[in-house]
Amino acid sequence: MTSGTSDRARARRVTTTTAASALVLALAATGCGGSSGSASGKVTVRISTFSNMGFNKSGLFEEYERLHPNITVKEDNAADETTYWQALQPKLSSGQGLGDIVSIEVGRIRTIAGKKAGMFTDLAHAPGVQPGSFYPWKWAQARTDDGKVLGLGTDIGPMAVCYRKDLFQQAGLPTDRTAVGALWAGDWAKYVDVGERFQKQTKDKSLRFMDTGNGLYNAMIFGQITSYYDASGKLVHESNPGVRRAYDLAARANTSGMTAKLQQFQANWRKSFSAAKFATVVCPSWMLGQISQNSGPSGEGKWDIAKAPAPSNWGGSFLTVPKNSKVKEEAEKLAAWLTAPAQQAKVFASATAGNFPSSRTTAADPAVAGTRNPYFTHAPVGQIFGDAAKSMPTLNIGPDQGIITNAISTGLTRVEQQGMDPDKSWRQAMSEIKSAIGKD
Numbered sequence: 136m137t138s139g140t141s142d143r144a145r146a147r148r149v150t151t152t153t154a155a156s157a158l159v160l161a162l163a164a165t166g167c168g169g170s171s172g173s174a175s176g177k178v179t180v181r182i183s184t185f186s187n188m189g190f191n192k193s194g195l196f197e198e199y200e201r202l203h204p205n206i207t208v209k210e211d212n213a214a215d216e217t218t219y220w221q222a223l224q225p226k227l228s229s230g231q232g233l234g235d236i237v238s239i240e241v242g243r244i245r246t247i248a249g250k251k252a253g254m255f256t257d258l259a260h261a262p263g264v265q266p267g268s269f270y271p272w273k274w275a276q277a278r279t280d281d282g283k284v285l286g287l288g289t290d291i292g293p294m295a296v297c298y299r300k301d302l303f304q305q306a307g308l309p310t311d312r313t314a315v316g317a318l319w320a321g322d323w324a325k326y327v328d329v330g331e332r333f334q335k336q337t338k339d340k341s342l343r344f345m346d347t348g349n350g351l352y353n354a355m356i357f358g359q360i361t362s363y364y365d366a367s368g369k370l371v372h373e374s375n376p377g378v379r380r381a382y383d384l385a386a387r388a389n390t391s392g393m394t395a396k397l398q399q400f401q402a403n404w405r406k407s408f409s410a411a412k413f414a415t416v417v418c419p420s421w422m423l424g425q426i427s428q429n430s431g432p433s434g435e436g437k438w439d440i441a442k443a444p445a446p447s448n449w450g451g452s453f454l455t456v457p458k459n460s461k462v463k464e465e466a467e468k469l470a471a472w473l474t475a476p477a478q479q480a481k482v483f484a485s486a487t488a489g490n491f492p493s494s495r496t497t498a499a500d501p502a503v504a505g506t507r508n509p510y511f512t513h514a515p516v517g518q519i520f521g522d523a524a525k526s527m528p529t530l531n532i533g534p535d536q537g538i539i540t541n542a543i544s545t546g547l548t549r550v551e552q553q554g555m556d557p558d559k560s561w562r563q564a565m566s567e568i569k570s571a572i573g574k575d
Contacts, residue, residue, distance in 0.1 A: 176205065177205050177206070177207060178205055178206055178207070178462050178465050179206075179207045179208075179209055179462070180206060180207070180208055180209070180235045180236065180462055180465050180466050180469050181209045181210075181211060181234040181235045181236070182208060182209070182210050182211070182234070182235065182236040182237075182238070182454075182469070183210075183211045183212075183213075183219070183223075183233075183234050183236065183237050183238055184210055184211070184212045184213070184238045185212065185213045185214075185215060185216045185218075185219035185220075185238060185240070186212075186213075186214065186215055186216060188238060188289060188290075188452065188482075188490070189289075189290075189482035189485055189490050190210070190473060190482065191210055191212075192485050193478075193481045193482045193484075193485040194481070195473060195478055195481060195482070196208040196210065199469060199472060199473075206465060206469070208469065211234065216240050219238075220240070220243060223237070227251055227254070230254055230457075230459065231459075233254075233457040233459070233460075234457070234460070235456065235457070235460040235461075235462055235463070235465075235466035235469075236454050236455070236456055236460075236466050236469060236470050237454075237455045237456075237457060238289070238452055238453070238454055238455075239286055239452060239453045239454075239455055240450075240451075240452050240537075241276060241450065241451045241452060241453070241532075242536045242537035242540065243537060244276055244277050244285075244286055244453055244532075245276075245532050245533050245534045245536060246534040246535075247277070247285055247286065247453075247455055248276075248277055248278065248279045248283075248285050248286070249279075249533075249534045250534065252279050252283065252285060253458075254457055254458060254459075255285040255286075255455050255456065255457055255458060256285070256455075256456040256457070256458050256460075256463060256467065257283035257284060257285065258284055258285065258286070258287055258455075258456060258467060258470065258471070259282075259283065259284040261456075261467040261468070261470070261471050262464075262467060262468050262471060263468055263471035263472055263475065264287065264471045264474075265471075265475060265476065265494075265496070266284075267496075268475070268476050268494045268495065268496040268497070269287075269288055269493055269494055269495065270288075270291065270493060270494075270495045270524055270525075270527070271529065272448075272527050272528060272529040272530070273288040273291060273451065273493045274288070275529045276288075276453075276529075276530075276532065277453050277455075285453075285455055286453030286454060286455045287453060287454050287455075287470055287471065287473075287474040288451060288452075288453055288474060288493030288494075289451070289452045289453060289454060289473070289474055289479075289482075289490065289493060290421075290450075290451050290452060290479075290482070290490035290491055290492065290493050291420070291448055291450070291451040291491055291492070291493045291524060292419035292420055292421050292448055292449040292450030292451055292491065293419065293420055293446075293447075293448055293491060293520040293521075293523035293524040293527065294354055294357075294358070294417070294418070294419050294443040294446065294447035294448065294449060294523055295418045295419075295420075295440050295441060295442060295443050295519050295520065295523065296315075296316075296319075296326070296415055296416070296417060296418055296440070296441050296442075296443055296444075297415065297416045297418035297422065297423070297426055297438055297439070297440050297441075297511070298315060298414055298415045298416075298438070298439060298440075298441060299411060299413075299414045299415070299437055299438060300437055300438070300439050300512065301411075301437050302337075302342060302411065302413075302414040303315065303333075303414060305337065305338050305339065306332075306333045306336045306337040306338070306342075306414070307336045308329070308332070308333060308336070310439070312439050312440060312441045312442075312512075312514060313441075315439070315441040316441040316442035316443075319444045320442070320444060321444060321445065322444055322445070323351060323354065323355050323381075323384060323444045323445060324384055325444060326351070326415075326444055327351070327384060327387060327388050327391075327393070329344070330344035330345060330388060330391070330393040330415075331391060331393065333393070333414060334391070334392060334393050341412065342412060342413065342414065343392075343393055343394055343395040343412060343413040343414070344393040344394070344413065344414050344415060345388065345393060345394050345395070345413055345414070345415045345416065345417070346394065346395050346397045346399065346404060346407070346413050346415075346416055347389070347394050347395065347396065347397050347398065347399060347404075347548075347551060348384075348385035348386065348387075348388035348389040348394050348547060348551060349385060349389075349398075349399060349544050349547050349548065349551075350399060350416065350417035351381075351384065351385045351388055351417055352381050352382060352384075352385035352543065352544065352547055353417070353449050353540070353544070354417045354443065354447045354449065355380075355381035355384065355385075355445075355447070356378065356381050356540065357447045357448055357449045357530070358445050358446050358447030358448070358527075359377045359378075359381075359530065360528050360529070360530055360531060361375060361377065361530075361531050362375060362377060362378055362381075362530070362531070363375070363378065363532075363533060363535075363536060363539045363540075364531045364532060364533035364536075365531060366531050368531075368533060370533070370535075372539050372568065373565050373568075378543075379561075382543060382546075382547065382557075382561060383557070385547050386547060386550050386557040386560075389547055389550050389551035390550060390551070390557070394413075394551060395407060395412055395413045396551050396552055397413075398548060398552075400425075405425075405429045406429070407429075408426060408429035408430040408431075408434065409429065409430055409431050409433065409434070411430075411434070411437075417443075417449075418440065418443075419447075419448070419449040419450050420490075420491035420516070420520045421450055421490065421491070423440075423508060423510075423511065423516070426438060426511075427510045427511075434510075435509070435510045436510075436512055437512075438510065438511045438512065439511055439512040439514055440508075440511050440514040440516065440519055442519060442522075442523075443523060446523055446526035446527050446528070447523070447527075448523075448524070448527050451493060454470040454473060454474060455470075456470055474493070474494070475494075476492075476494045476496040476497040479492040479493065479494045479497045480492070480497050480500070480502070480503065483497065483503060483506075491520050491524070495524070495525070498517070498520075498521045498524060499521070503517045503521070504517040504518055504521050505517055505518070535568075535571075535572045538568065538571050538572055539568055539572075542564045542567045542568045542571065543561075543564050543568075545564065545567075546560040546561060546563060546564035547560070549563070
């Protein structure tokens with residue numbers, strides 16, 4: 136789901152093998168589609184994006200223009216999702232100025248598929264859309280109550296745990312990725328247990344097991360079928376024991392001395408990787424780019440990736456098409472083409488993107504499933520994240536998913552960095568949520 140949505144950095148880089156390039160060629164024949172020429176001459180399609188969604192860096196806009204000489208693609212990109220979403224609010228309120236294709240982060244998609252559904256086009260049967268190519272749970276996230284599908288998935292964030300082999304070794308823990316995954320298999324509480332063991336055994340007492348417990352909270356929440364909303368759409372965040380269990384476990388980590396007390400995606404967090412002062416990071420697929428960029432060359436071969444304790448998905452986005460687009464038909468075709476298996480393969484293969492495909496067709500191809508990442512000790516990233524994605528259930532998510540996650544994450548930060556009592560901080564978070572969304 137979302138990061139909190141406001142914090143998830145999407146500057147990602149995954150180094151792939153040349154096999155991914157083979158998939159690009161293998162799927163190209165099915166992903167290109169026909170001409171979308173307009174009788175009135177050259178047509179401009181505007182697409183709004185945030186951070187690095189990989190389309191431009193993968194050369195997809197230029198490729199589409201070559202395939203469709205009458206089309207010009209114009210990208211309006213915001214540096215971060217929070218700024219982007221805030222700028223979108225007056226447009227969503229008025230229904231004007233949305234453009235032709237609007238990118239929506241997964242934590243916001245239920246707002247689009249809920250109270251804003253009347254503003255967006257049903258893309259389930261748009262020209263070129265391949266419904267069966269998407270993971271069923273991803274397809275369902277953008278589906279309305281009456282069966283319309285208002286967003287086409289661009290990427291997902293299946294979960295793993297990234298760890299420093301050298302820091303595990305000096306603490307007397309196994310370093311083989313299979314053995315490491317077995318330490319916490321089946322329960323995130325075992326992950327925290329390993330953290331306590333690490334703190335007892337580490338020779339360097341300045342080291343910490345994880346960066347922050349907030350990432351742990353996200354990993355747990357984004358794997359629960361029911362977290363903040365039940366199947367009927369009713370808010371249950373305060374009464375659901377699964378939410379409180381995730382909060383309590385993260386608070387346990389935050390108060391035990393095993394975290395580096397860092398706020399993810401902030402400057403100090405980025406700088407801390409090169410100092411190698413913590414041993415693990417809860418690691419959705421897009422986190423690999425953050426680790427490799429921030430750790431730098433000195434970290435290559437020291438990081439590895441283990442299976443997460445339980446299936447979870449943190450992140451991912453969609454392309455939507457407003458009904459009032461003046462070039463709606465061409466926008467639908469472009470959105471379908473950008474999210475088709477062939478194009479998702481190209482984004483995955485891009486050295487500067489690394490988005491994991493929301494297309495199960497792409498993810499299952501041996502060229503992607505067999506991808507290894509040299510930076511992370513040649514970890515089989517295609518297999519690790521592909522297996523995690525296949526295991527994901529369909530979650531009940533709602534329109535205020537991001538607001539609730541951000542409020543609870545802020546509560547955990549108070550516990551970790553200010554020493555606030557976890558119960559008191561929980562009550563404050565619940566009060567803040569009520570004020571923000573106006574519901575009990």
